[in-house]
Amino acid sequence: MVRARAAVAGARAAWIVSGPGARPTMLELEHEQLGGSARSDDARSTLELSRGIPLANVADGRRGVALARYESARAESASLARALTIEVRATLERVRVLERGRQVFDRLVALDAEVTAAARARVRDELITPLTARLVELDQLRVERRRATHAIALEEALVERIGWLGADAGAIVLASEAVEPESLTIAEDTIAARGREDAPAVLQARARIREREAAERLLAREQHGDAHVAIGAFLERRPSETATADDGGTRELGFRARVGVPLPWGTIDRMAVEQARSETGLAVQDERVVALAAATEARRAHRRLRLAWSQHTRDASRASQIDADLVRVREAYRDGRIGLDAYLAEKDRLTESRLEGLESELTYWEARAALERALGLSFEAIASGATR
Incomplete structure (x- = not known):
């Protein structure tokens, strides 16, 4: 120069x-x-x-900003990865329950088919009227229609599973069962506190605070300028x-x-520092709101899981007895020990109870996944008290 x-x-x-x-x-x-x-x-x-x-270590300030941005991006990426894992597990559980529901519907339709065949035989023997046999057939069609609706839900879940895991998803065997969740022994306040501290949204909000603080420190250091010797x-x-x-x-x-x-003539630069300080303050306030919402959601998910587990255990304990009662009712009608009206009424009651049991199991797994989403942890980690 x-x-x-x-x-x-x-x-x-x-x-x-x-x-x-x-x-x-x-x-x-x-x-x-x-x-x-x-x-x-x-x-x-x-x-x-x-x-x-330089009168201030600007290089360290820039490194601090870069590190804070990296940590923020990593927190967001980790949160997304955990959310995807939870969604995959929830999908697999839903598929498993729906497949068991298909087996229940298959048994119900098979029982109805036997009763329909027996009714047609009675018509030939002139023991009942064709209208009575038609009522039996219509009842079978009603169950088959519900089975078709259930099959659609199962196919949608299978497509979702393939979307998550690819064409080889059918080779995956899910071993988990609906056992009593250990997390139910954890106090609700403890669950809420973990949501306030460990929820993915809270961790991301804290990462944004650190990013704003690093940017504020860098701007403050840049205001000092350089001394010349x-x-x-x-x-x-x-x-x-x-x-x-x-x-x-x-x-x-x-x-x-x-x-x-x-x-220090830089009035505009000092305004930039004040703006950065205000953004940091807003980030802190946002973190408090997010933490409160996360704690509330964790508490709600925990209560929902407790209720869902209680209902599921009641329904599961009656499932075998309901299946046996359906067989006995069919045999009683086939042998002529009960009439058509009594058979249809009792069969409808037992069928609804059995299907409600399937719904309560789905509700349990959905509530379990909701608690995992709220805390960003697997159910096993929640029950064991582990952290990330």
Whole structure:
């Protein structure tokens, strides 16, 4: 870099040596003719080395911002990964329950088919009217229609499972069962506290706070600017008053040092710092709101799971007895021990109870997944008290 300077007449050259840091080191050579003419013997030559020195460690501030952004992105990525894992598990559980429901419907339709065949035989033997047999057939069609609706739900769940896991999803065997959740022994306040501290949304909100704080610190450091320090030597030549034409005059060698400190004129920059501080404050307030919502959601999910488990255990304990009662009712009608009205009424009651048991099991798994979503942890980790 070459710069011209107006003294009386003069020239100045500077070489900038850029090191690994952000601040350049400058080596400057300056020559001035002080006599008003380029032929004058009154001149000064100066060699100076200068460097800017930051008053605050801006590099560390920038590293802090980069690290905070990385941690924020990592928290978001980890939250997404955990959410996907929970959704996959919930889908697999839903498929498993729906497949068991298909087996229940198949047994119900098979029982109805036997009763329908027996009714048709009675019509041939003129023991019942064709209208009575038709009522039996219509009841079988009603159950088959419900089985078809259930099959659609199962196919949708299977498609979702394939979407999560690919074409090989059918080879995956899910071993989990609806056992009494250990987390139900954990106090509700403990679950709420874990939601307030460990919920994915809370962790992301805290990461955003750290990101805002790092940006605020960086802006504050940048306001200090750079101090400039320079050291140099000069050679000054003056003509002697008694010198002859051949006399070179007097020469003087000296050293000098300069220190420059920036003045805080940056009103706009200070406003930027205040804005960053306000954004940090808003992020803190947002984290408090998110934490409160997470604690409430965790408490709600825990209560829902307790109720769902209680209902599911009642229904599961009656499932085998209901299946046996359906067989006995069918045999009683087939043998003529009960009439059609009694058979249809009792069969409808037992069928509804059996299907409600399937619904309560689905509700249990949905409630379990909801608690996992609320805390961002697997059910096993929640029950064991583990953290991330």
